[in-house]
Structures are given as structure tokens and as C-alpha cells.
Amino acid sequence: MRRLLLTTAAATTAALALTACGTTEPAADDAKKSTERITLTDATGTKVELDGPAKKVVGTEWNVVEHLIELGVDPVGVSDVKGYKTWDTAVPLKNEPKDIGTRGEPSMDTVAALKPDLILATSDLPPAAVKQLRKIAPVLEVKAADAADPIGRMTQNLDLIAKATGTTDKAAALKKQFEAKLAEGAKALADAKLAGAKYAFADGYVVSNQVSIRPYTSGSLIGAVNEKLGLKNAWTVKGDPAYGLGATDVEGLTKLGDVQFAYIGNDGDASSNPFAGVLAKDKVWTSLPFVKKGDVHRLPDGVWMFGGPGSMSKYVDSVVAALTK
Numbered sequence: 001m002r003r004l005l006l007t008t009a010a011a012t013t014a015a016l017a018l019t020a021c022g023t024t025e026p027a028a029d030d031a032k033k034s035t036e037r038i039t040l041t042d043a044t045g046t047k048v049e050l051d052g053p054a055k056k057v058v059g060t061e062w063n064v065v066e067h068l069i070e071l072g073v074d075p076v077g078v079s080d081v082k083g084y085k086t087w088d089t090a091v092p093l094k095n096e097p098k099d100i101g102t103r104g105e106p107s108m109d110t111v112a113a114l115k116p117d118l119i120l121a122t123s124d125l126p127p128a129a130v131k132q133l134r135k136i137a138p139v140l141e142v143k144a145a146d147a148a149d150p151i152g153r154m155t156q157n158l159d160l161i162a163k164a165t166g167t168t169d170k171a172a173a174l175k176k177q178f179e180a181k182l183a184e185g186a187k188a189l190a191d192a193k194l195a196g197a198k199y200a201f202a203d204g205y206v207v208s209n210q211v212s213i214r215p216y217t218s219g220s221l222i223g224a225v226n227e228k229l230g231l232k233n234a235w236t237v238k239g240d241p242a243y244g245l246g247a248t249d250v251e252g253l254t255k256l257g258d259v260q261f262a263y264i265g266n267d268g269d270a271s272s273n274p275f276a277g278v279l280a281k282d283k284v285w286t287s288l289p290f291v292k293k294g295d296v297h298r299l300p301d302g303v304w305m306f307g308g309p310g311s312m313s314k315y316v317d318s319v320v321a322a323l324t325k
Contacts, residue, residue, distance in 0.1 A: 040163055043123060043143040044130075050138060053166025054118035060106050060133075064120040064142065066091045066307045067158050070174055071167040077114045079103040086268040089302030091310035105129065112136045118164055140164055145306065147219025147244035151228070154221060154308055178309040182228045185316040189230055192324045198259040199231040199323075203305070204274045211250055211274045219244025222305055225312050229319065234259040243306070250284045258289045260323060262297040264305060273298075297322035 038050040058077035059065035062084050068075050074095040078084055081099040085092070098114055101107040106129065111119065116137045121130055122144040133139045142160060146153040155175055162171035189195055201222055204213045216222045217239035224244075226233060234256050237246035265273030276298065279285040290296060299318040304311040 038164060038166075040140060040160065042139075042141045042160070044141050046139075046141070048118075048138050048140050048164070050118060050164060054116075054138075054164050056115065056117045057165065058100060058106075058111055058114060058116045058119045058137075060100070060120065060125055061103055061122040061144070062088055062304060063144070063154075063306050063308060064122060064157070064161060065093075066304060066310060067161045068120070068165070069094065070308055070310050071158075071162055071165055071170050073165045073167065076116060077111060079106055087266060087302065088304040088307060088311065090304060090314035091307065106133070108132050108136065120161060145221065145242045145244075147217075147239055147241050150219065150221040150224040150244060154312070158308055174309045178313055181313045181316050182225070185320050186228065186230045188320045188324060194323055195230040196232055197323070198234040198257070199226055199262070200234040200256050200259050201226065201262045203263055203265065203272065206271045206274050206278055211278060213248050213250065213252065213274075215239070215246040215248055216305070217244045217246055220305075221312065222315060225315060226319070229316065231260075231319075250279060250282060253288055254284065256288070256290070258293070258295075260295050260297065261290045262299055262319065262322060264299050264301070264303055266301050268301075 036052060038052065040048045040050075042048055055073070056076045057068055057073055059068055059075045060079050062079075065075055065078050065084060066088060069091050074093075075097045077100040078093070078097040079100055080103055081093070081097060098110060100110045100114075104125070111133065119133050119137050119139045121133060121139055121141045123141060124144045125141075130139055130141060140160065142157040143153060158171050158174065159168070162168045186195075189197070201216045202213050204211060215235040215237050217235050217237065218224065218227060218233045219239045219241075220243055223233050235246060236255060237248055237252070239246045263275055265275070275285075275296065285291060299315070299322060303315045303318060
């Protein structure tokens with residue numbers, strides 16, 4: 001839940017199969033590649049040295065965990081495993097990793113006990129925690145998000161993790177598949193005469209009986225995907241510089257006008273769906289043009305809004321299905 005509430009409260013699906021190369025013995029080049037030392041520079045400018053492709057990897061944030069799974073690397077440790085299983089079913093865990101604690105405060109003892117080759121962290125993790133983790137194993141820190149280029153940040157993180165795990169070919173394939181999915185989605189919406197349609201995506205929460213709504217502006221990962229699909233982002237609120245997320249309330253929705261409105265909640269978190277919950281009888285909500293016209297779309301649970309190509313591809317399918325039904 002930390003990422004879900006980070007900006008409001010203060011605040012990636014297939015495994016890589018190892019295939020034979022026409023012989024029962026590993027190719028000499030492959031064997032050499034697997035033992036070569038790897039030197040990388042992470043988002044903090046820190047040089048990270050590995051004896052070879054990392055196999056035992058810990059992920060402290062769900063986006064890097066999703067990247068690992070899509071690259072065919074099963075993480076040995078994951079922050080808030082239960083939360084990941086609830087919020088990210090687009091790219092499900094294929095193993096049973098050790099729960100290392102919360103996404104904001106991993107247990108150092110638990111991580112150390114796993115004896116990882118590599119720890120993946122993001123810039124959302126407090127520097128003090130990263131410093132402690134570096135005493136346990138090499139830490140590769142990626143920039144969590146960048147509203148200036150959300151899709152570019154996602155793919156750059158994927159590429160860096162692929163280099164650390166020796167899965168660059170898989171990363172290239174994932175990016176190619178994602179580009180094809182964007183083109184497929186854009187064509188489907190254009191064929192339905194929805195190119196340029198005004199569209200607003202949000203999530204919302206009920207905290208202390210107060211409804212908070214979080215707009216996903218053009219600077220958000222989902223906002224950037226929407227624009228690749230040919231949709232026009234209807235939000236006028238300003239998003240934060242990292243995640244491109246804004247903040248508003250039900251009264252703020254009156255500025256949207258006649259739009260297609262979509263959101264993601266989760267049945268595993270009762271506070272995450274005010275749109276079909278406490279707002280159902282709210283006079284402001286029920287008076288909105290898109291509510292009256294039935295242009296409110298709840299997209300399927302399990303699409304992680306800050307994930308990788310897997311979640312974003314599932315999101316594309318969900319949007320196209322909702323708007324063209």
C-alpha cells in the first residue's frame with residue numbers, strides 16, 4: 001500500500017526459459033558470459049560490481065519485482081508479498097519468495113539471511129536503508145519514476161536490471177512486444193472512432209471517512225500510455241515531478257466535463273474503491289455528466305499502475321475492452 005498512498009498521504013508475463021543450443025553441452029561463449037564480471041552504474045551514480053549475472057535477487061519495490069519476473073528471474077525476497085499478490089496479478093509471482101518486510105522499511109536481518117547476489121531498490125527507499133543494504137550485498141538502485149519520460153524510465157530500469165541478471169535479450173523482446181501492444185491498442189481505439197477521446201484515469205481512497213482522488217496526469221506512466229493509445233488526458237491538475245500524480249476531491253471532478261472516466265480499485269482493499277462505494281450516493285458524484293451517461297469504467301483488479309511492460313500491456317487491453325464494449 002505504500003506506493004498507493006505515497007503521494008496522497010504525504011505522499012512487470014512469462015518466465016525466460018533456458019533453451020538448448022542444439023547440443024547437450026553449454027556453448028563456450030555462453031559459459032564465458034555467465035562467469036564474466038559485470039560493472040554497472042546505478043541511478044545514484046554508484047558503481048555496482050557483480051561476479052556474474054545475479055541469480056539470487058531481492059526486490060524492495062514492486063516495480064523492480066515485476067521486472068525480475070518478466071525477465072525470468074524469480075526473486076528470493078520481496079517486500080510485502082501479500083500486497084504484491086493482491087495488487088499485481090498481471091505479472092504474478094511464480095515462486096514463494098521470502099517476505100522481507102514493508103516496501104519502505106525492509107528487514108535487514110531477513111535480507112542478510114537470504115545471502116542475495118543483488119538487492120534491487122528504488123529511489124523511494126530512504127537513503128539510510130539503502131546504505132544499510134549495501135553492507136549486505138551489492139545494491140542496484142533505480143530511479144522510481146520520472147514524469148518527464150515515464151515510459152522511458154520504465155524501459156531504462158528494465159534494461160539496467162536485465163544487464164545485472166544477464167537477460168538483455170529478454171528485455172529487448174519485452175520492449176518489442178510492448179510497442180506492438182501500444183500500436184494494437186491505438187488501432188483498436190481509432191477503429192472505434194475513439195482517437196482523441198477525452199479520458200481521465202484516477203484511483204481513490206477513503207481515509208478517516210474522507211475521499212481522496214488521485215488523478216493520473218500526462219506525466220504518470222498510465223497517462224503516457226493513454227496518450228500513446230491516442231486518448232486525450234482530461235486532467236488539468238498538476239502532477240508531482242516523479243509519478244505525475246495529482247490530488248483532488250469529488251468537487252474537483254466537476255472540472256472534467258463530459259469524459260470517459262476509468263479507475264482501478266481492489267476488492268482486497270475496502271478503502272480503495274470510493275467510486276462504487278461511498279460516492280454512490282454522493283450528490284456531486286451522481287450529478288457528473290460522465291456518471292449520468294454511464295461512462296465510468298472500473299478496470300480489472302491486479303494491474304499495477306506503476307509496473308512494467310506486463311502490467312501496462314494488461315492495462316492497454318483493459319482500456320480498449322472498456323471503451324469499445
